[in-house]
Amino acid sequence: MLSDTSAALSFLRSREGLQNEKHLYLFDRSMLHSKLQELRDAFPKAVKHCVAIKTQNAPEVLTEIASAGFGLEAASMEEVELAIHAGVPAHKIVFDSPVKTMEEIMRCEEAYPGIMLNANSLAELHRMKDLKSIAIGLRLNPQTQATTHPLLQTSGRSSKFGVPMADAASLLTLLGEVPRLDALHVHVGSSIAKVKGMVAGVKQVYDFAQRVNVERRKNGRPMITKLDIGGGLAPEKRGGVCLREYVSSLNAEIPSLFKDFEIVTEFGQYIHYECGTYISRIEYVSEDFIYVHGGADLFLRKVYSGLELPFVYAVTTGQLELKADRRHRYSIAGPLCFEGDVLDRAVPMPVCEPGDYLFISDVGANTVSMWSGHCSRERVKVVLF
Numbered sequence: 001m002l003s004d005t006s007a008a009l010s011f012l013r014s015r016e017g018l019q020n021e022k023h024l025y026l027f028d029r030s031m032l033h034s035k036l037q038e039l040r041d042a043f044p045k046a047v048k049h050c051v052a053i054k055t056q057n058a059p060e061v062l063t064e065i066a067s068a069g070f071g072l073e074a075a076s077m078e079e080v081e082l083a084i085h086a087g088v089p090a091h092k093i094v095f096d097s098p099v100k101t102m103e104e105i106m107r108c109e110e111a112y113p114g115i116m117l118n119a120n121s122l123a124e125l126h127r128m129k130d131l132k133s134i135a136i137g138l139r140l141n142p143q144t145q146a147t148t149h150p151l152l153q154t155s156g157r158s159s160k161f162g163v164p165m166a167d168a169a170s171l172l173t174l175l176g177e178v179p180r181l182d183a184l185h186v187h188v189g190s191s192i193a194k195v196k197g198m199v200a201g202v203k204q205v206y207d208f209a210q211r212v213n214v215e216r217r218k219n220g221r222p223m224i225t226k227l228d229i230g231g232g233l234a235p236e237k238r239g240g241v242c243l244r245e246y247v248s249s250l251n252a253e254i255p256s257l258f259k260d261f262e263i264v265t266e267f268g269q270y271i272h273y274e275c276g277t278y279i280s281r282i283e284y285v286s287e288d289f290i291y292v293h294g295g296a297d298l299f300l301r302k303v304y305s306g307l308e309l310p311f312v313y314a315v316t317t318g319q320l321e322l323k324a325d326r327r328h329r330y331s332i333a334g335p336l337c338f339e340g341d342v343l344d345r346a347v348p349m350p351v352c353e354p355g356d357y358l359f360i361s362d363v364g365a366n367t368v369s370m371w372s373g374h375c376s377r378e379r380v381k382v383v384l385f
């Protein structure tokens with residue numbers, strides 16, 4: 001599909017191809033900024049947006065996000081350090097991981113005052129209770145139904161994420177008494193096209209935060225002031241609604257959400273999906289297969305997960321002329337010594353020759369950041385254009 005590859009193609013033409021690279025991963029800076037602007041415009045001004053690093057962790061991209069004034073959401077201590085290196089001030093970093101060590105918590109407390117840590121469990125909250133310089137959040141599982149693939153659903157009955165809200169009464173008592181609790185956090189899953197489940201999760205946690213605050217006021221404890229509503233929206237190209245529509249639904253269901261709390265978001269895929277294009281030289285061609293340099297090492301979700309990820313392919317000659325017909329069918333084989341390393345089977349394509357290029361568009365999310373070391377291959381080079 002020409003429209004998806006046109007920006008990457010013009011950039012490659014301007015730099016005379018892949019030069020010495022057998023493959024490249026291009027990241028579209030202007031698309032990133034337009035998505036960030038969309039995020040800024042969709043929500044009220046005061047909302048703090050922390051883009052999820054796990055979705056795209058290329059340092060050049062993180063620096064770009066930081067320089068536009070956005071925050072970052074870290075899923076590990078290593079991602080906290082990536083965010084700091086990118087130039088994000090600690091108060092715009094959220095650290096979510098279900099397994100934070102005491103050492104990591106203390107490093108945040110000492111080195112990064114103002115950072116927010118969302119505890120995943122009451123045991124983790126207990127580890128943080130006496131700390132002074134970090135903002136303390138607690139992730140709740142509202143146990144509402146969000147429509148997405150089971151691998152990406154974090155609000156089910158038995159999710160490993162968050163404190164289940166089933167026993168709300170005893171949770172209310174407990175949270176009414178803990179010395180410090182700055183935020184409640186909810187993220188019901190990823191790749192969600194229908195926002196109803198997302199909004200229901202936020203509403204449940206919003207209502208609960210109000211009730212916890214009544215208890216805290218009675219007990220003379222400081223109030224919960226922030227709600228971190230996570231990310232999770234599927235990109236429009238994958239059937240999702242636009243951010244503006246999501247915010248309208250939030251406003252319709254929870255009219256004073258943005259008035260009563262400081263809101264934090266953690267979108268990932270919605271921002272990055274359209275920004276990435278992968279290009280590989282087609283190294284070999286047989287009757288049934290084309291062999292390229294990126295496979296299950298870069299596209300783990302595509303190959304291993306069973307998630308439905310429809311890829312959009314285009315082929316050019318070695319001189320970057322688009323081959324537009326679809327007269328042949330090829331399976332697309334990656335470079336790994338593993339029979340399952342095939343991206344798609346029997347895809348209608350032009351007749352390919354060794355030295356042509358394969359383009360895969362809309363691969364900005366959950367690709368580079370999931371790189372696998374299988375077969376010890378060198379990471380693909382990321383170029384921002």
Ligand SMILES: Cc1ncc(COP(=O)(O)O)c(C=O)c1O
Pocket residue numbers: 052054055073096187189190191230231232233266267268269270
């Ligand atoms: C806690 C948390 N926040 C944000 C995200 C980003 O989700 P998405 O890329 O679906 O917006 C994830 C994804 O796994 C997550 O686990």
